[in-house]
Amino acid sequence: MIRLSANPTIDTVVKLATVAVGMFAFVFVVMVPLYDVLCDALGINGKTSGEAYTSVQAGVDESREITIQFVATNNEGMPWEFGPSVTMMKVHPGAVNDTVFHARNPLPDAMIAQAIPSVSPARAAEYFHKTECFCFNHQPLQGDSAAEMPLQFIVDQDLPRDIRTITLSYTIFDVTDMVGGVAAR
Amino acid sequence: MCFEAKRLFRLALGPVLMLVSAVALAAGGEVNQVNMSPGVTEVSQEIYSLHMIILGICTIIGIGVFGVMFYSIYAHRKSRGHEPATFHESTKVEIAWTIIPFFILIGMAFPATSTLLDIYDNDDAEMDVLITGYQWKWKYEYLNEQGENVSFFSNLRTSQSEIYNTEQKGEHYLLEVDEPLVLPADTKVRFLVTANDVIHSWWVPELAVKKDAIPGFINEAWTRTTVEGVYRGQCAELCGKDHGFMPIVVNVVSKDEYNEWLGTKQSEAAQIKELMAQTFTLDELMERGKAVYDRNCLACHGAGGEGGVGTAIAGSAIATGELGGHLDIGVNGVPGTAMQAFGGQLNDVDMAAVITYQRNAFGNNMGDMVQPIDVFNFKKG
Amino acid sequence: MGDHHHGPAKGISRWLFTTNHKDIGTMYLWFSFAMFILGGAFAMIIRAELFQPGMQLVDPAFFNQMTTLHGLVMVFGAIMPSFVGLANWMIPMMIGAPDMALPRMNNWSFWILPPAFLLLASTLFMEGGAPAFGWTFYAPLSTTYAPPSVTIFIFCIHVLGLSSIMGSINIIATVMNMRAPGMTYMKMPLFVWTWLITAFLLVAVMPVLAGAVTMMLMDIHFGTSFFSAAGGGDPVLFQHIFWFFGHPEVYIIILPAFGVVSQIIPAFSRKPLFGYDSMVYATASIAFLSFIVWAHHMYTVGMPIAGELFFMYATMLIAVPTGVKVFNWISTMWRGALTFETPMLFCMGFLVLFTIGGFTGLMLSIAPSDFQYHDSYFVVAHFHYVMVAGAVFSMTAAVYYWLPKWCGRMYNETMGKTHFWISFIGFNLTFFPQHFVGLAGMPRRIPDYALQFADFNMMSSIGAFIYGASQILFLYNVIATIVSGKPTSEEKVWDGAEGLEWTVPTPAPYHTFETPPKIDPAHAHS
Numbered sequence A: 001m002i003r004l005s006a007n008p009t010i011d012t013v014v015k016l017a018t019v020a021v022g023m024f025a026f027v028f029v030v031m032v033p034l035y036d037v038l039c040d041a042l043g044i045n046g047k048t049s050g051e052a053y054t055s056v057q058a059g060v061d062e063s064r065e066i067t068i069q070f071v072a073t074n075n076e077g078m079p080w081e082f083g084p085s086v087t088m089m090k091v092h093p094g095a096v097n098d099t100v101f102h103a104r105n106p107l108p109d110a111m112i113a114q115a116i117p118s119v120s121p122a123r124a125a126e127y128f129h130k131t132e133c134f135c136f137n138h139q140p141l142q143g144d145s146a147a148e149m150p151l152q153f154i155v156d157q158d159l160p161r162d163i164r165t166i167t168l169s170y171t172i173f174d175v176t177d178m179v180g181g182v183a184a185r
Numbered sequence B: 001m002c003f004e005a006k007r008l009f010r011l012a013l014g015p016v017l018m019l020v021s022a023v024a025l026a027a028g029g030e031v032n033q034v035n036m037s038p039g040v041t042e043v044s045q046e047i048y049s050l051h052m053i054i055l056g057i058c059t060i061i062g063i064g065v066f067g068v069m070f071y072s073i074y075a076h077r078k079s080r081g082h083e084p085a086t087f088h089e090s091t092k093v094e095i096a097w098t099i100i101p102f103f104i105l106i107g108m109a110f111p112a113t114s115t116l117l118d119i120y121d122n123d124d125a126e127m128d129v130l131i132t133g134y135q136w137k138w139k140y141e142y143l144n145e146q147g148e149n150v151s152f153f154s155n156l157r158t159s160q161s162e163i164y165n166t167e168q169k170g171e172h173y174l175l176e177v178d179e180p181l182v183l184p185a186d187t188k189v190r191f192l193v194t195a196n197d198v199i200h201s202w203w204v205p206e207l208a209v210k211k212d213a214i215p216g217f218i219n220e221a222w223t224r225t226t227v228e229g230v231y232r233g234q235c236a237e238l239c240g241k242d243h244g245f246m247p248i249v250v251n252v253v254s255k256d257e258y259n260e261w262l263g264t265k266q267s268e269a270a271q272i273k274e275l276m277a278q279t280f281t282l283d284e285l286m287e288r289g290k291a292v293y294d295r296n297c298l299a300c301h302g303a304g305g306e307g308g309v310g311t312a313i314a315g316s317a318i319a320t321g322e323l324g325g326h327l328d329i330g331v332n333g334v335p336g337t338a339m340q341a342f343g344g345q346l347n348d349v350d351m352a353a354v355i356t357y358q359r360n361a362f363g364n365n366m367g368d369m370v371q372p373i374d375v376f377n378f379k380k381g
Numbered sequence C: 001m002g003d004h005h006h007g008p009a010k011g012i013s014r015w016l017f018t019t020n021h022k023d024i025g026t027m028y029l030w031f032s033f034a035m036f037i038l039g040g041a042f043a044m045i046i047r048a049e050l051f052q053p054g055m056q057l058v059d060p061a062f063f064n065q066m067t068t069l070h071g072l073v074m075v076f077g078a079i080m081p082s083f084v085g086l087a088n089w090m091i092p093m094m095i096g097a098p099d100m101a102l103p104r105m106n107n108w109s110f111w112i113l114p115p116a117f118l119l120l121a122s123t124l125f126m127e128g129g130a131p132a133f134g135w136t137f138y139a140p141l142s143t144t145y146a147p148p149s150v151t152i153f154i155f156c157i158h159v160l161g162l163s164s165i166m167g168s169i170n171i172i173a174t175v176m177n178m179r180a181p182g183m184t185y186m187k188m189p190l191f192v193w194t195w196l197i198t199a200f201l202l203v204a205v206m207p208v209l210a211g212a213v214t215m216m217l218m219d220i221h222f223g224t225s226f227f228s229a230a231g232g233g234d235p236v237l238f239q240h241i242f243w244f245f246g247h248p249e250v251y252i253i254i255l256p257a258f259g260v261v262s263q264i265i266p267a268f269s270r271k272p273l274f275g276y277d278s279m280v281y282a283t284a285s286i287a288f289l290s291f292i293v294w295a296h297h298m299y300t301v302g303m304p305i306a307g308e309l310f311f312m313y314a315t316m317l318i319a320v321p322t323g324v325k326v327f328n329w330i331s332t333m334w335r336g337a338l339t340f341e342t343p344m345l346f347c348m349g350f351l352v353l354f355t356i357g358g359f360t361g362l363m364l365s366i367a368p369s370d371f372q373y374h375d376s377y378f379v380v381a382h383f384h385y386v387m388v389a390g391a392v393f394s395m396t397a398a399v400y401y402w403l404p405k406w407c408g409r410m411y412n413e414t415m416g417k418t419h420f421w422i423s424f425i426g427f428n429l430t431f432f433p434q435h436f437v438g439l440a441g442m443p444r445r446i447p448d449y450a451l452q453f454a455d456f457n458m459m460s461s462i463g464a465f466i467y468g469a470s471q472i473l474f475l476y477n478v479i480a481t482i483v484s485g486k487p488t489s490e491e492k493v494w495d496g497a498e499g500l501e502w503t504v505p506t507p508a509p510y511h512t513f514e515t516p517p518k519i520d521p522a523h524a525h526s
Helices: A008-042 A122-127 A176-180 B004-025 B042-075 B091-119 B254-276 B282-297 B325-334 B348-360 B371-379 C012-017 C021-049 C059-093 C103-110 C113-125 C149-177 C190-221 C235-269 C276-289 C305-317 C321-332 C343-366 C367-373 C377-407 C413-439 C449-484
Strands: A066-074 A081-084 A088-091 A098-105 A111-120 A129-131 A140-141 A145-155 A165-174 B126-134 B138-145 B150-154 B181-186 B189-195 B200-204 B209-213 B218-224 B231-235 B248-253
Touching: A008 C149, A008 C190, A008 C235, A066 A081, A066 A098, A066 B138, A066 C113, A088 A098, A088 C059, A098 A111, A098 A140, A111 A129, A111 A176, A111 C190, A122 A129, A122 B042, A122 C276, A140 A145, A165 B348, A176 B138, B042 B091, B042 C321, B042 C343, B091 B126, B091 B209, B091 C305, B091 C321, B091 C367, B126 B181, B126 B200, B126 C021, B150 B254, B181 B254, B181 C021, B189 B200, B189 B209, B209 B218, B209 C367, B248 B254, B248 C413, B254 B282, B254 B348, B254 B371, B282 B348, B325 B371, B348 B371, B348 C021, C012 C190, C021 C103, C021 C113, C021 C377, C021 C449, C059 C113, C059 C149, C059 C190, C059 C377, C103 C113, C103 C149, C113 C149, C149 C190, C235 C276, C235 C321, C235 C343, C276 C321, C305 C321, C305 C343, C305 C367, C321 C343, C343 C367, C343 C413, C367 C413, C377 C413, C377 C449, C413 C449
Parallel strands: A066 A165, B126 B189, B181 B248
Antiparallel strands: A066 A088, A081 A098, A098 A145, A111 A140, A111 A165, A129 A145, B126 B138, B138 B150, B189 B218, B200 B209, B200 B231, B231 B248
16 A cells, blocks of 8 residues: 555545545546447437448348438427428438428527437437438527428448337527537537 | 234234235225236236235245344343343354345346336337427327327316315316327337426326436337226426426227327317418407416416416516517517427417417406417518 | 643633534534434425325425425435534544544534535525425436526535545544554444445545536536537436435445444344444445446436346345345344343334335336336335434434433433334334335325325324424433433443443543553454
8 A cells, every 4th residue: 555644644634535536537537428438339318429420331221111200309498490391201221311300490589509319219329320410510590580401311231120110309409598608518 | 922922023014014915906096005006008017016026025034034033022132031142153144144135136137127128128119109298298299100290288187276275176186187198009109208398207107107208318118008098197207396287197098089089189280270360359369368378377377367486467568568579478488487488389379369368367458369370470470 | 632631612612613523523413413303394394285185385396495405404414414423422432542533624524514504594595495406406407497596505515525525534534543552443343334434435426426516517607518418418417427426325324324223232132243244244345336226216217228237136236235234133133132222222113114125125126116116205215214214213223322421311211212112103104105105106206196195195294293293302302311311420331332432431521542442352343
């Protein structure tokens, strides 16, 4: 055991205080990043990658057809009209698919929105690749205007065979104030 | 002496025996029900048997442990002249009571694991319902393959006067809603659960479904109900002031009835569209408006518009001010406060009615009216 | 420690500036009792509102403030400080030390507590009311949707966390460095052992709680999004961090209680504690397991099945060391010469009721059934069986057991026994029916309930009033003892008691063991 002080009491105190400070830091530098890593790896909460998928799939698996459901939720205080243009799509694993979501800001002032994706079942999250998504960025909209938000995705060929339906949910948040202030984490 | 021991025994085991004897009770929602209800799905019955198995094992161990303890209390008292022994360890015994419980636990783990696997088996649902928790109500949206989704809010129906004891409480006090979730029997239904504001939890004991509704994320659960009937539940996660007042009612009906109901809902939606083109009289708007107010506004703004969590409506600058400003608050809410944007929650007819009502009730006497088309145009901008 | 041979200073400065472990212990004990009464008053309001269906006394928003403050005050204000107080009084006397290792810090760690709780209680009168998000303060109800008083609440948590950390560092430093010669680790009384392990838990997890509330503070005031999905965070992360603290926390509360019971049962059985070594190992394994089971509080949050299974198996394992402890206590009683003075009665109450709480705990660990138990009154019943009948009963036992040593006067035995029986009956009447309503589907933290739960809730409320009233008897008995109890000067107040604390004069002088005691190397642990 390393002695930090000739006085055994001070030695104990210094070591324990270090542990306490270390545990405080542990929350920030270990628990938070570790949780994000675990979320990505295990699809906790159906989180999908926040980055565009760039790999190319080996081909299209015509033998399987996966139903994709689109769901949209407005978080509290978000007055936009927001929803998918089609509520359901049938796709083949490996194929590139396109769809759009509609958004309209009914208020007179410009606003910024952030859409948060969540995939269900959660274990499908890692097989759901977005090559292009409006959720990668903040979405500003002028007052009283509308926009079409594109989404392009590929369902991985390795998707477990027992998964036949995937639901992609977007919750849209008003981040106008947040973006104006400190940058989001 | 023997009698005394028996009495002690009964005293200690009384509660445990009460629990065990309660097994006989089955159906849920009974007055003074003391045990978990077996419910009406395969999963709920599996959970119920698992619960009973573990409870049974605990009871048996409990009888053994308390038996030894009470025997000792009875027989090894100083007042009976018992001389204390001096032993203070026994490796054999100590190893035994470490290992044996371990094996009992392994025995428990098997049924627990298999039940859990069933709960997580979400595949091959025949229909999907999106459940969204709001402060303090639930929204149900039926995800259809074609056409528009049927969606509606489900609010507490119990009146404030029942809650505040000025009126007799009804049979389903606090467990009744204006519009229940309707599900077909013998159909695997997948629930997608999320929330609009804070974390809620959707719990119906009879279906053994409890899933947290988390804002921003989506959770799933499923059920297949074999028995038609009405099943009631409540929000299980503290979600603010009216956490205790956002019940869940699930009405399980035959597939035919369900299809008929769905058809009605769809045509109702179409009807609302039609109504939107109509012009209403003040009386019609006031009547409809009162019903909408009682469901959606009363909890915060008070039965007489006197305010509470929300501001007072009686005599307020908004309700007696310019119409556009009033509509704006109703449709878009006040960001950063508890006043939500109701534009997405109420259809244009209800919105028009409730705004009109607020402007002409509680002593407010504006005399003006809002027609559905006004709301529609306002939303369009 | 220049004033060795002086008695205590006079007046208020004695208490403000004291560095004496007995004075500080006394202050901790009185403070925690005051908090126990305050938290109890909140509980009485809760139970009065729940006496019958319908809203009668308070509005739902205030009800939520009551449940929140009741939990916070009881956990952080009553139970934890009471055991710290007991540790202050007893640990130096049990290991033959003249005082705590860090007397000055000891004073600070106590004196920052009362202002923190005063501040917390004052939030009741603030605009927007006191915290109303439950003692578990899940985000975003405690961040985006919290009343303004949440900032005060965060500050209070920081202060009491600091107090706990300083207190635990002090305890560890004392136990590691101040033991009398010959007092080896495996000779320490079990109360010292359980506290040593508890103190390590505290040092490890109180900073985690501090981290969680710091993140809340940053989310609320500095625009971060740790717990908000909008900015890339996750409300569920809060629950993971909270319970990473929260589960060890419940063992922080119960382990010292195990220690107390392990002192008292042998004394009134007139027989050494059975399986001392295995008690130590069981305590250590419970402490270790407490770090890997936190998510069993979150079975319904939507974890992957692998996580669900892992936390279920790990949680079930806790039954093994806990079982060992119960078996050891019963074996200690076995073939002893038992008498049932008040401290022993409370320990018997502990043993029976804690075991029931353990059984319901095992039931709750089973993830599939927990889908039905979670956040229902079944959980409320469970944790009150382990917190009240576990921690509070054993604390009460400790007060009766050591009070004669502290003040040199005997308490009134009849009144003590009456206190026990009223408590025991009141407690069970309160919490046993809560198992029933929970299983029948009543969620926790609701201010009003459906009619089918009415009878059991009324029973529960009556029980709560009985249990609450019995505490007044307790207070009276303690004060009456201090003021006019029958004086005793016997060193060993209880004939079966073992340990160094029973070798000093009665009442315990202001300074004890200024010269270390001689410890018989042949004598086993005390």
